[in-house]
Amino acid sequence: MAISTSKVDADRRLVFQVGVRSYEIDARQVLEVVRIPPITRVPHGPQALAGIANLRGKPVPILSMDRVLNDVCDATSHAGKIIVYDHGGPVGLLVNEVLQLSADTQASPLKELNSLLDTAFKVARRAPVERTKSAAHDVAVVTVKQTALLSFRVAGQLYGLPLDHIREIVPLTRDISLITDAAAAVIGFIPLRDSVLPLLSLASLLGIDDKKAIGESSPIIVVEQDREMIGLVVDEMDVICRLRDDAIDRVPNLLQRGRGDAQIEAIGRIGEDVRLISILSSEKLFGHHAVTQAIDQNSEAKPMETTGEQENAFERFLIFQLGDESYGLPIRSVDEVAGVPKDVTRMPGAPDFVMGVINLRGRAVPLIDQRTRFDTPSSTRAAKARAIIVNLGGLQAGFVVDSVTEVKAISSAALSAAPEFSSKRTDIFDRIAQIDSDGRMILLIDPKELLTRAERDIVEAIRDEKTKAAGS
Structure with missing residues (x-):
């Protein structure tokens, strides 16, 4: 049950527990306290970011307070409570337990919480992107x-x-x-x-x-x-x-x-x-x-x-699976979906996530293991692995995923801008789709950024390998 703090006195403090320690914050900045909803992981997001969640129909970033306060890198346990905190917009703080709402506490005050959050995560939103069926990059x-x-x-x-x-x-x-x-x-x-x-x-x-x-x-x-x-x-x-x-x-x-x-x-x-x-x-x-x-x-x-x-109220997306997470690509940007061929030509010196090059109707197309790039744990879906061929502006590449699950028409009302994450590698996620009534959310990928980000990753990986070789 949510705890409302709209009428809390100015002296009231909200006390919560992280690990074995208790902390207190100004209750006036607390919008509500809720049970933990389904959380969608954001690959390459900031260390403190547990993911995003659907709170009252809006995508809200969820930060692990254990990571913010203690710099713990372990996977966050999805057990406890979410404190929805006003930090230039709602931010979910994942804690072990909310203890009390009081004017007299013995907990450690977090007077610098806003600074800690600024350091751990930059909260901002992109300006709405105008999208039409005739968009050149699609x-x-x-x-x-x-x-x-x-x-x-x-x-x-x-x-x-x-x-x-x-x-x-x-x-x-x-x-x-x-x-x-x-x-x-x-x-x-x-x-x-x-x-x-x-x-x-x-x-x-x-x-x-x-x-x-x-x-x-x-x-x-x-x-x-x-x-x-x-x-x-x-x-x-x-x-x-x-x-x-x-x-x-x-x-x-x-x-x-x-x-x-x-x-x-x-x-x-x-x-x-x-x-x-x-x-x-x-x-x-x-x-x-x-x-x-x-x-x-x-x-x-x-x-x-x-x-x-x-007609413009719906947009079609190809939904695919990486581990336990689902992602979406605009169907207009997908050239085709194919099984992963056995005859992949390896490229000497290429990064681990570059599986090699395949011959696609007489054209050499690089095959990129998106599972490795998104740090996805090994999955039993490997037998259903598919290569999504994306072709934009003359650039073409195949991205290997665990499986392709569906083509889905999503209404514009269910689409919203993704939060601006502090990690540059998360720029590929430009929107979020609310899929089900149970609050499940899917990160939607900007295909143009997916291709250019893959190019940058390859260049950076090769540069890092050369740097290591020179120093050894």
Whole structure:
């Protein structure tokens, strides 16, 4: 339960415990005391920074008072209380316990708390950044015409849909409303934000007798066509890939007959191993009789976007995992997502976080282990490691992560500017997204800064190695 101090007398002091010692601070600077919420770690943040937390819908930096006072470098235990302190804006002070609110205490006074906080952490906020869909730094430079596809599997087969028609990917929930007299492919309807989404089995739409049961692990691909949306249940996600036009063959009309109502529009060839992917047509999917029936039966459902203003209210992000933390990249900056190849060419003298160089459609692309750069503990997700290929302004690199979990449309109301951290290496985090009602927050990465920061890290690492070699 929060402790309000809005009417505390001027002489009142708040007493708290850190380790075995007790300290007191001016209670007038205390906004409230709360239980510890979920804390998101900030890679390369200041030593005293435990992370950021969602407090009443706002991202607030959380400082470990054990680190501030005792210079303890061990991982902070997330047990105790958070004192929300007014230091030019709210700052959370992580302590072991809050003992009392009193005018007469025997605790050690922290008269220089503001100076300690200034030393440990600089609290400021960036000016809001104007972001539009046509922002130059969010547009990948591609010299050859390519088609971006989201690939996934149904009954063991690889399929793809144009990424431009994918609104997001969400997990299947139990909140499914069934309808009577529906086509066999119609599973039902699910709530999605302020709307209702028709849910269909892609296997059934394609005429595949898929015996796999639909469970909570089944991903839902939200597909958009002419302001209408449907959710397609598939078996598992694969990657994001880009195919040149000469790697895509149209399906002959002779083969576009029979079950599935010709949803497959083309066949693509992926990589040197020439994997084949069946490319679906969103237009033909929405023309399927089961889809039109579901949309018609959902008479109360409203399109999530009906005006130009509403179109700008959502931004799509690729969410990926490093250890136990999730991060996001604007989907517009992602060239593709691929499995980590076995044939990575090592670069002599390169830093440890540079895995090497890969051949990506005839172009040499450096592969950077983002797990090492973010000091992420080893993870059991290594088997699902993916390389996110980012291409901006002629710069291209692949960043290896533990896994890619989803594509998510996040409303502008759930986005806020990240606090300005005192560590320059945290400049790559420019915004924070509030994802769930339980307060989970995700750090969002500025792709331009991610690339330039990687370049600087490589240069600095090579320089440090040369300095060590010269001194030995």
